Amino acid sequence: MARFDEDKLNFKYIDNYQDAKRPLQVIEKYLDQKFKNDYGEMEYPLLGVDTEGFSKMGKFPRGIWDGQDWQGHIRTLQLGLDPTNPNFELGGIQYVFDAIGIGYKNMASMFKDPIEGSTCILHNAKYDWQILKAHFNIEMNNVICTQITSQLDNAGMAMHHSLADVY
Numbered sequence: 001m002a003r004f005d006e007d008k009l010n011f012k013y014i015d016n017y018q019d020a021k022r023p024l025q026v027i028e029k030y031l032d033q034k035f036k037n038d039y040g041e042m043e044y045p046l047l048g049v050d051t052e053g054f055s056k057m058g059k060f061p062r063g064i065w066d067g068q069d070w071q072g073h074i075r076t077l078q079l080g081l082d083p084t085n086p087n088f089e090l091g092g093i094q095y096v097f098d099a100i101g102i103g104y105k106n107m108a109s110m111f112k113d114p115i116e117g118s119t120c121i122l123h124n125a126k127y128d129w130q131i132l133k134a135h136f137n138i139e140m141n142n143v144i145c146t147q148i149t150s151q152l153d154n155a156g157m158a159m160h161h162s163l164a165d166v167y
Helices: 017-031 104-116 125-136 146-153
Strands: 011-014 046-054 073-081 094-098 119-122 142-145
Touching: 011 017, 017 073, 017 094, 017 104, 046 104, 046 125, 073 104, 073 125, 104 125, 119 125, 125 142, 142 146
Parallel strands: 011 094, 046 119, 119 142
Antiparallel strands: 046 073, 073 094
């Protein structure tokens, strides 16, 4: 199992609209790549997606569903370019976009096409999908959920499937 190496972190924090334009170009270039694998099948890059939010209600660390609407806000949207496949250039870069600094309206227009047109990998995809839909009207069409994958891989075993448990 690969060990986490803090010295090899490759992420960029973007907190304004002007600075978000260049990373968006890099993400789009990354997502335009494809190649044929050893079996002659086309492979496309994966886009890691995660949101972090907060609730104005104070007692909840992230947005919650009250039965009719989402109570809370997205603080950051993280997009990660797959570092595991050497066939894709630009892989391994992680972007953290500050939704408040960039602006919700800008976030919605900037990220709708890249996210909707990609295969997205998430943990607890249901939550992030609902938050992206509620705040930015973004629908993820192709999703790999690592939480569900963990549950299927370990069916019948007494274990937890939170992000901390599966890594």
